[in-house]
Amino acid sequence: MSKIKLTIDSQLIEVEQGVTILDAAKMINVNIPTLCHHEDLCVSGNCRVCVVEVAGRERLEASCATPAEEGMDILTNSAKIRNARKDVVSLLVSEHNTQCTTCYRNTNCELQDLAAEYNVDGDKYMSVLKPNIEIDKSSWSIEKDDSKCIRCQRCVRTCAELQHVNALTASHKGHEMKISTFMDLPFNEVVCTNCGQCVNHCPTGALTERRYFDNVWEAIGDPDKHVVMNTAPSVRVALGEMLGFEVGTRVTGKMVTAMRKMGADSILDTDFSADLTIIEEGNELLTRLKKALVDGDTSVKLPMITSCSPGWVKFIEHMFPEHLGHLSTCKSPQQMFGALTKTYYAEQKGLDPKDIVSVAIMPCAAKKYEANRPEMNDSGYRDIDAGLTTREFGLMIKQAGLDFKNLEDSDFDSIMGESSGAGVIFGATGGVMEAALRTAYAVVTGRDVPFENLNITAVRGTEGIRNASIKIEDCLPEWNFLEGVDLNVAVAHGLKNARIIMDEVAAGKSNYHFIEVMGCPGGCIGGGGQPIPTNAEIRAKRIEAIYEEDMSKPIRKSHENPEIVKIYKEFLGEPLGEKSHHLLHTHYRKRNRY
């Protein structure tokens, strides 16, 4: 790549050819405001907030969409620019529902920040907000309020580029232009996977998760209810961002204390059921391999693909319904947890399951939908009563008036509060695969996986699709059929990459045995329910924190978690046994393509 020289605010700089003016300015710490721009997404250039002046041109240029050119002389702050930006922000405000005080995104809204920065005069332009805009609350996971939409199309690009779902699209033109779904159908009737990436990428309150925290407060306040809270692995490495900590800070102990102080009756860990997932899913994989390799059963579907991510599960149900047989029948850790809370836990604690309210705190928007899937009632009750996002949980902590930064650390309760490092790394892309390999390899060979500190670095990282091959040698006698087999595995994250992997599977060209798919970029740490903003740098720091948490755990393999050993001994019997089958496994269904 050749270099070019240009001047920004009288400073001469040299940049690679093709770099945008916006990025060139960033290199010399000149911040240009943006709205439609998001580093996860392709350039759009439609909000026109980032305009700059290029000497010799009357028109301003959108810095996010204009490549720097040799010899350009650029101003990023002049009266002409400030006036233009103020006008543009004023126009956005004039079509916006400005009831900020009652907005879920109040104080975390990019439009609000800009309107404040440019001291926008709310009376200058008349409101052109359409009257009687109805909020679409049809989905269990996502609410869409067009009155707050600034038409930046970040959601559309997220849904199309990052996720290859295309549930959202721009429709109509001119003053009627809006973000819509196929035929303007409600969210719950279209191809939306509920991944929530659109929510995480929305600069305003137009797309938000459907909130259930008031129901949780109500249950906490009800003396007849026993509220069980469990938190997903990735919540503990992101929650701190909302409460005054640096990105990538682990706040596990404070998080547990906070839940206790909020008044939950029992603070348990979804990491426990992540460990359980490994046992069930690992055994399912070995069973499938045996059927395929020994019994020659051609009906066995390989590769087997993970089913922990409800956004991914709904994606495959919509997009590749003829290949549902590849999905592991294991429920996600959340749903295993729910089913066990109202059976095993209730039994052990002497509680009536009807009095238990199970609350799952998740990095995810799709988990809300998953909790409400009609079949998720194997305990005889709704297995999970409420799914909250990390964001809702952070808000509850604020509402509770807790000085989070200065809370003491404390431990999860028992039972179902113990976990291994393998359960923790579920939160990062590649984590389920690594956890599964740690256990499966040990089961088959009686030895630890042959990697330093059990860290299987080949499946870690942020490449969209990664693969690895592990040779199985010196098996225990009962696993002899796997002797010398190269176990081929792959990891994909973000539904765009899921589609690439699935296209291979559908074409019969996949030579993998086992694939981990996570619906969101980076895995759960980048989930649609995580603190806003989320971007590549933030995802990387959360991932780092997850692996630190793993290393800090005395137990690093799921099958060595004593509570896992105990639950099989006292309650489940054996992996894939009758009780497991009833409580921990599920089925899938074909869905429409629009």
Next chain:
Amino acid sequence: MSNTKLKKVDIIFSPYSVAPYEILRWMMEKDKQDIIDNLIESGLRGRGGAGFPTGLKWKFMASEQGDEKYIICNADEGEPGTFKDRKLLVEVPRKVISGMAIAAFATNSTKGYIYLRAEYNSLIPSLKRELDVYHEYAAKFGLDFTIEIFSGAGAYVCGEETALIESMEGKRGEPRNKPPYPIQNGYKGKPTLVNNVETLASVSMVCRYGAEKYKSYGTDDQRGSKLFSLSGDSLKEGVHELELGMKISDFVEEFGDGDTKAVQIGGVAGFCIPRKKFHETVIGEGNTTGGATMIFNSSRSMYNVLHNYLDFFAEESCGQCTPCRVGTQQLLKGIEAVKSGDKPIAYLDDLVKLSRTMKITSKCGLGQSVTNSFSSIVENFKEEMHH
């Protein structure tokens, strides 16, 4: 030089006086570079409105490498008050198609499309018949360049060349960020030359008569002749071919009804010229080259005229960029508020400023040009905006 009297000419609609596609055959005997140089020399500018020198555009196109290179004839004639392209496609489609084929030959392009606005679908059968004739001759001449008709879907913004390309690719008709320009990265990511119908017909005429002859029409600044779609308070509505460089006063004298108050040149995206400026304004100088010309006499309310334009813009903005989508609504609502007395007359000044912000911040020519008609009507007919 801008004192040319109004002169009617008859080049563009004159019959194709040689054997079918003979002009193309002549050109194919020439050096490609010479064809482009000749076009540059002729001074022909794009007739769609932007007025970019056509020869230069071809030169850039010729220098682009690629297995596939496209020529698109922009027949999405959607500017209100414009109907010249339709007449060309009905009466002299051979000249338009010849222009495309000459462009293909000169720039080594491989495939052509006529992007026809959906409202012109009734022209498809006759255009297809002419394309059959063309394809026969192209085969005879050994030119491997076929042309297809692509029917648009109706949005005004698709006349903007990058929105047109998006629409052809099956996407929503929204303008792209430029650069890259279509010449570098156009239809399906390949080099693409988009020329207006009249431009292509004019190319044929430049090739037929030579640059020298073509140049002898018009003025130093504006070469050749141009079609004007004339409507409004005139007894001579229709398409007129005129030499470029005439004053509005000449134009009004010839075409007005004796009571002309204002002339809108360049369609709704162009300028409104009031009577007091008829003598000092030359069509095509500092205004647009689109050719839609509307004459208003003193019975017309300029408020209604402007309201009508803004209504159109607020609906036809693609809605993608903020200044155009919201700005057009604000201008419309703003003049209504001034008219009804809800806003003071001084608010018009704020609106003119807003229209200038739209000009410098909008993504494409649509939002950028709203200020032309808006400020020229508001500033010249202010009293009509509130009485």
